[in-house]
Amino acid sequence: MKDKLLVIVIFLVAFFMLLPEPANTEIYDRAFIIRNVQLYDGNQRFEKVDVSIINNKIAEISATLPAQTKVPELNGTGKTLLPGFIDAHTHAYQNALNEAINFGVTTEMDMFTMPEFANAHQTKREQQDNHLIADLFSATILATAPGGHGTQYGFDIPVLSSADQAAQFVTDRIEQGADYIKAVYNAEKAVRSHFPSISHSILEALIKSAHEHDKLLVVHVDNLISAKEAIALGADGIIHSFLDQVVDDEFVKLMIAKKAFIIPTLTVESSVMQQSTGRTLIQNDFNFRYLSKQQRQQLKAKFPDFGIPSKALKKAFDSVLILSNANVPILAGSDAPNPGTTHGLSLHAELELLTQAGLTNEQALHSATGAVGQHFAIGNRGTLSTGVLASMILINGDPFEIISHTQKIDRIWKNGVEFKRVVHDNAAASNEKLKAGLITDFNQNLNETAMGTVLAESTDQFAGGKSVVNLALIEDNYSTTSGNKYLHVSGEIKTGFIFPWSGFAYLLGKDLQNGADLSALSAITFRAKGGPQTNKISVLLFEPGSYIPITIQNAGFDSFKKHIYCVAES
Amino acid sequence: MMKTLIDDKPNLMNIFVLETKTETLRLFRTPGFSIPTLLFPIMFYIFFGIVFSMNAVTMPTYLMITYAVFGIIGPALFSFGVGIAIERGQGWFDLKEVSPMPASAYIVSRVTLTFIFAAAIVILLFAIGAIFGDVRLMHWQWVSLALIFVVGSLPFCAIGMTLGLYLKASSAPATVNLIYLPMGFLSGLWLPISFLPEVMQQFANLLPPYHLSQLALKITDMDLGFPVALHVSVLAAYSLIFIFLAVKAYHKKDKK
Numbered sequence: 001m002k003d004k005l006l007v008i009v010i011f012l013v014a015f016f017m018l019l020p021e022p023a024n025t026e027i028y029d030r031a032f033i034i035r036n037v038q039l040y041d042g043n044q045r046f047e048k049v050d051v052s053i054i055n056n057k058i059a060e061i062s063a064t065l066p067a068q069t070k071v072p073e074l075n076g077t078g079k080t081l082l083p084g085f086i087d088a089h090t091h092a093y094q095n096a097l098n099e100a101i102n103f104g105v106t107t108e109m110d111m112f113t114m115p116e117f118a119n120a121h122q123t124k125r126e127q128q129d130n131h132l133i134a135d136l137f138s139a140t141i142l143a144t145a146p147g148g149h150g151t152q153y154g155f156d157i158p159v160l161s162s163a164d165q166a167a168q169f170v171t172d173r174i175e176q177g178a179d180y181i182k183a184v185y186n187a188e189k190a191v192r193s194h195f196p197s198i199s200h201s202i203l204e205a206l207i208k209s210a211h212e213h214d215k216l217l218v219v220h221v222d223n224l225i226s227a228k229e230a231i232a233l234g235a236d237g238i239i240h241s242f243l244d245q246v247v248d249d250e251f252v253k254l255m256i257a258k259k260a261f262i263i264p265t266l267t268v269e270s271s272v273m274q275q276s277t278g279r280t281l282i283q284n285d286f287n288f289r290y291l292s293k294q295q296r297q298q299l300k301a302k303f304p305d306f307g308i309p310s311k312a313l314k315k316a317f318d319s320v321l322i323l324s325n326a327n328v329p330i331l332a333g334s335d336a337p338n339p340g341t342t343h344g345l346s347l348h349a350e351l352e353l354l355t356q357a358g359l360t361n362e363q364a365l366h367s368a369t370g371a372v373g374q375h376f377a378i379g380n381r382g383t384l385s386t387g388v389l390a391s392m393i394l395i396n397g398d399p400f401e402i403i404s405h406t407q408k409i410d411r412i413w414k415n416g417v418e419f420k421r422v423v424h425d426n427a428a429a430s431n432e433k434l435k436a437g438l439i440t441d442f443n444q445n446l447n448e449t450a451m452g453t454v455l456a457e458s459t460d461q462f463a464g465g466k467s468v469v470n471l472a473l474i475e476d477n478y479s480t481t482s483g484n485k486y487l488h489v490s491g492e493i494k495t496g497f498i499f500p501w502s503g504f505a506y507l508l509g510k511d512l513q514n515g516a517d518l519s520a521l522s523a524i525t526f527r528a529k530g531g532p533q534t535n536k537i538s539v540l541l542f543e544p545g546s547y548i549p550i551t552i553q554n555a556g557f558d559s560f561k562k563h564i565y566c567v568a569e570s
Numbered sequence: 571m572m573k574t575l576i577d578d579k580p581n582l583m584n585i586f587v588l589e590t591k592t593e594t595l596r597l598f599r600t601p602g603f604s605i606p607t608l609l610f611p612i613m614f615y616i617f618f619g620i621v622f623s624m625n626a627v628t629m630p631t632y633l634m635i636t637y638a639v640f641g642i643i644g645p646a647l648f649s650f651g652v653g654i655a656i657e658r659g660q661g662w663f664d665l666k667e668v669s670p671m672p673a674s675a676y677i678v679s680r681v682t683l684t685f686i687f688a689a690a691i692v693i694l695l696f697a698i699g700a701i702f703g704d705v706r707l708m709h710w711q712w713v714s715l716a717l718i719f720v721v722g723s724l725p726f727c728a729i730g731m732t733l734g735l736y737l738k739a740s741s742a743p744a745t746v747n748l749i750y751l752p753m754g755f756l757s758g759l760w761l762p763i764s765f766l767p768e769v770m771q772q773f774a775n776l777l778p779p780y781h782l783s784q785l786a787l788k789i790t791d792m793d794l795g796f797p798v799a800l801h802v803s804v805l806a807a808y809s810l811i812f813i814f815l816a817v818k819a820y821h822k823k824d825k826k
Contacts, residue, residue, distance in 0.1 A: 012689075016713055019696060022706040288764050289795065396628075408628075424795070 028074055029417050030056050033065060037076025038398065042083045042370030042383035045362060045400065051081060053390045056128065056416025060386065079410060080398055082365065084134075084391035086372040086382045087347040088263045089239060089333025093117050093497070094463060095292070096336075096343045097133035102290050102422050103344030104393035104412050107381045109333070109372070110138035111218070111239065112150060114496060115176040116464055122177055128389065131417040137378055139182035140173055142220070143206055149184045149195040149220065156495045160198050166205030170213060180216040180376065181206065182239070187226040192244065200229060207234045216376065218263070224251060224319075237261040237375065239333070241269060241316035243308055252326045261329035261375050264320045266353035271340030272303050273313040277349040278340040284407060287345060292424045294546040299346075301339035301548075321358035329375065330354065332368035348407050355403045364403060390416040433520040434508060442473055442485045451508070452516065455487070458505035465497030471504055490531075515543055524565045530557035539565045585671060589679035594686060597649065607648055607687060611641030612694055618760065620703045630703030632762055632792050635715065638695050639783045640759040642723045643750065645687035649680055650730025651737065651746040659739025681727055688723045692716050707790065714789050722782045725805045728812035729778075735819035753777055763794065778808045 028034075031054050039046040039061065050065040051058065084106025090096065092110040100108050110118060118138035125135035143166075144150040146159045160169055173181055183206050186197035198206075203219070210217040211234065218237040219230040223244040230238065231254050238255075241264035255262070267277055278299030282288055291299070324330050332354060334346035341349075347368060354364040369382040380388045391414050397405035412419040439449050446455040459467040469491030476484045491502035508516035528537060537557040540549035553565050598604055619633035657663040666676060696712065699705035707715075730746075737745055754760060756770060757780035763771055774780040781801040787793035 015693060015696075016709065016716070019709070019712045020700050020706050021708055283764050289792075423791070 027418055028053075028072055028411070028413075030054075031071045033068055033071055033073045034076045034081060034394070035065070035073055037394070038080040038400075039384065040080065040082050040362075040365055040369070040400075041385055042373075043366065051076075051384075053416055056389055058384055058386055058388050058390055061384075074394075076394065078397070080395040080400070080405070081384070082393050082395060082399070082406070083369045083382050083384045084393055084412070084414065085347050085368045085406075086332075086378070087334050087336065087343070087350075087368070088331040088372050088376075089265050090336045090343060091338075092121070092136055092138065092343075095294075097121060097136055098422070099292065099295060099343035100134035101132070101344070101412065101414060101419055103287075103348065104406070104409050105134055105344045105347050106391040106412075106414050107135045107137070107372075107378060108343070109376060109378075110136055111182050111220070111333075111335075112142045113138055113140065114464070115140045115178075116496065119177045122179070128415050131414040131419060134414075135378075135381065137179040137376065138177070139180055139218070140176050140178040143169060143173075143181060143183040143198065143202075145184075145196045145198045145202075147196045148198065149186075152195075153499060160202050160206075163199070163201040163205040166202055167209045170206060170209035170215070174213055174215065178215070180218060180236075181210045182218050182220065183230075183235075184220045185226050185230055186221065186223070187229045190223045190225050192223060200233075203230060203235075204233045224248070227251065228254060231255060231258050231260050234258065235260065237263060237331070239263050240265050240335075241319050243269060243273075243312035243316050246315045247319040247322050252322060252328065255323065255328045256326060261331055261371075262320075262323055263331045263333040264316065264354070264357075265333050265335040265350070266316060266320065266357065267341050267346050267350045268335035268338045269316050270313060270353060271338065272306065273308060273310065274302065274305055275313065276302065276340030277346070277353070278342075281345050281349055284404070287407060289423045290421055291342070291345065292546075293543070294548055295337075295342040295345070297546055297548045297550075298337045298342040299340065303339045317353075317357040320354065324357075324359050324363060329371055330359065330363070330367045331372050331375070332364065345407075348404070351399075351406055352403050361400050361403045365399060365406075433517045436521055439506070439524075442487050446471065446473070446487075449506075453507045453510060455504055455506050459491065459502045460497040460500045463497050463499075465500050466494040467496070467500050467502040468492050468494070469502040469504065518567050521567055524567055525562065527560060527562050528557065529560035537563065539563075541565075541567060582672070582675075585675045586678050586682070589671065589675045590682045593679050593683050597683065597687075603648060603652075604687075607641075607644040608691060608694065610644065611637045611691055612698060614640070614760065615695060616698065616702070619699070628792070629762075630699055631705045631707070631790055632787070634695055634699035634703060634705055635786045635790065635792070636759040636762075636783050638692050638715070638719050639722070639757075639779055639786060640754045641691035641695060642684075642688040642719050643726045643754065643779055645691075646684045646723045646726035647730040647733070647746050647750050648743075649684055649687070650727055651733035652742045653680070654731065654734025655737045655742035656739045658734070677731075681724070684723050684727055685720050688720050689716070692719050711789050715786055718782070718786045718789070722785070722805070725778050725782075725809040725812070728809045728816065731816040732812045732819060735816055753779055756780075757783060759783060775804075778805055781805050 033050060033052045035050045036048055037051060039049050039051060049061055049063060052060045052065055085104055086107040086109065087100065087105050088109045089111050090108045092108050092113050097108060118136060118140050121136035122138065124130045141157050142150045143160055146161055148159065151157060151159065158169065158172065160166060170181060183198065183203060185203050186193050186195065207217050216236040218239055219235045220239045221227045221230060222240060224242045224247060227238045227242065228251050237260055241262065270277055282291065282296055282299050320330060332347060332350045334341050334350045336343045336346045351364045351368060354367060355361055372378060373380060373382045381391065384392055393409055394411040395405055396408040396410045399405040409421070412421065434451055437451055439451055440455065449455060457469050457471055459465065459469050461467065469489065472488045473485045474488045476486050489504055493500045493502050508518070530537065534557060536554055538552060538554045541551045542549050555563060615633055615637040619630050619637065654663065733746060734742065757774050757777045758766060759779055763774055763780065781804045784793045784796060785798065785801045788798065
C-alpha cells in the first residue's frame, strides 16, 4: 500500500516537473533579434527573415543573421512583424494615445482637437523615450463656416465667413502647431446640406495658403460633388468615402491627375449606417481585456439613425475599390472615438472593412503603414527598414491570410522598447446600497452632505479646459426663516476642451474610483432655477472608470420648480 | 491488511481506503462510466482547442483550462448523481446503509474517487495540451491549476449528491446529461465566454462552472477580471445549498 502511494506521488511530481515552461520570459528591449519571422516593412512582404534591433533601431534585415550570444533572440516562427500602425483619422484627447498603443497603433493623425492637447504631444513625439503612448500629428482646429460641421460641440472655435480670412486662419493654425490643415466643405450644388459650409472661394484661399506654407490640406466631405470641387481646387486628400453615389471616371481621373489620396473611414460610416463593428470587436478573441470601460462604452455607442437608405454603405465600399484599382492611395483611418469606434482597436476594424471593400490584405496593411508617410510628413513612421526606430507589432498569425489576425497581438514595441499591454480591471467594487433620504438642505458646508461625500465645483479644467465655476451658499431672501440657504452656481464656459462644461458634481461614493450602489434609489429630486442666460439644466450620471455619462437628462430651467431625475437603470 | 481488519476497534482510515479501492475498481470496470467521462473532455479539447483552434497561441491554453473544468464536473455529477440514483434503485444503497460501515465512508470514498478521476482527466489534458497544443506555463501555474481543478470538483460533488438522492435510477443518466452538457456550454467551457452573446454572458454568472473556470483562468491571466472573492463565494454558496438539500433529501425521502 505504502509502496503504491509512493509510486503515485513520484509519478505526480515527475509529471509536473516534466510539464513545459515558457521557453523565454526575457524582455526584448533596445537590442535583440527576431528570427524566422514573416516581415512586412510597410511596403514589401518578406516571407522568412531575421531582424536585428540595436540601439532601439532596426540594424539589419537578412535571410539568416549569424548566431549571436550577446543579445536575446526571439523565435518568430508562425508570426508576422509589422510596423506599428498609423490611424490616419482620429480625434485625440484624454487617453487617446494610451488606448491607441494598447492595440499596436503607434501613430495617430488627429483631424480636430484642441491645440493645447496637440502641442503637449507634438513635443513628446520627438523624444525617443516616449515609448508608453502613441505619437500624435494634428490638424488642431478645423476650418469651417459659422455654424458649420465642427461647431456643434457647443464651444467657440474660429470660423471663416469670407475668403480674405483664409490666409490669417492658416497662419494662426500653423502658429498653434498644426501639422496640416483640415477643412470641412460642402458644395453649393450638393443635394444634402445639413450644416452651413465655407464657400468655394474660401476653400480655394485656404488651399493656396496651406500650400504656400508647405502644409497639406485635407477636406472632410460627405458627397462626391464636394469632393470633386475640393480636389479640382488642389486639396491633397479627401476624408470619408461617399454615401451618396459611387465615384465616377471623372473623379478617379481627377484624383490621379492631382496625386490626391483618400481616407475612407469605413468604420465610422458603417456605424453611421447602424452597422457598427463595435460589438463584434469587443467579443473578438481576447480584445475585451485590453479595453477600458470607457472604450467598451464607445464601441457599443450608436449614432442616431439619420435615415440614409441602406444601399448607401455599399456605395462607399464600391468607391474605395474603384479608387484603389485605379491606384489612388487609400489611407486607413477610423475616425475614433465617434460612436461605435474607439482608439486603437477600431483601426483593426478599418483594415477588415477595407478588405471587405475588395482591397487585398496587403493593400489594407499598406494603407495603415507605409502609405501614410508617402503623403504626410511623419518621418519614417509606418516603415521598418534599416536605421528606423523599431516601433512595431508582432502578430500571432498571418494577416496576409486572414486580416483579423492583426488583432492577435503578441508583442508591441515603441521606439525599440517593448510596450507591456495594459489589462483593464473589470472588478466591480461592492458598495453599500444607498438608502433614500435628504442629501443636503444647503445650510451646512458642501462637503457635509447627509449621504455621499461632497458637492464640489466641476469644470472641464479637469480635462484640460478653461471653463470656470463658483459655488456659494447664499441666504434665501424669499424665506422668512433664517438659516435657509441655497446653492448659487455661477460660471462661464470657455473654449479649451472639446466638450466644455461648468457646473458642480455630486459624489455619491467614497471617492472617484469607487461608485455608489444606487439600485435602491429611483430618482434624485431638487428645486432649481436658472439665471437670465441659462435656460437649460443637464443632469449627467457617471459610473466610476469612465468619463462618458451613462445617462444625460436635460430640462427647461427658466422658472423655479421641482426637478426629478431618474437614476434607476433603464 | 487482514490484521487490521480483525482488530477490536474498526480503523476508520482502513474502511475509507477499502471502500475507495473497491469503488474505484468497480468504476474502472464500468466502461460505460469511465470511458465517456475520460474521453469526452479530451476529445472536445483536441477538436476545438488544437485541430480547429481559432488562435494557435492562446486558444490551446484557454480551452485546456475550460475543458479541464468541464472534465472534472463529469465524474462529480456522474459518480454521485447517477451512481447514487442507480444504487438506490438496485437496493445497494439500503444494504450499505444497514452495514456496519459508517455513512461517512460512503461519501469520503466517492469524493476521493471523484478526485482520482479529476486528477486523471487533468493529467491527460495537461499532457495533450503540452505535447500537441504547445501550452507553456510556469510550474507554479501547472500545479495551481491542478489543485484548483481537483478541489473545485467539491461543489459539483454536492450537486451530484443531491441529484442522486432525488432522481429515479432510470431517469438519472439522462437528467444529469441534460444538466451537465448545457451548463458546460453556457458557462463558456466549450468556447471562450467572450464569444457568447452578452445576455448569455450575464446568465453565466449564475452557473458554478463559469466561476470555477474564471478562477482557473486567473492563473494564466485570461479571466474577465472579476474578483476572486466573488467566484469563491458563489462556489461556496452552491456547495452549502446543495449539501443542505442533500441532507434534507436523505432524511426525508423514501430512499427507494
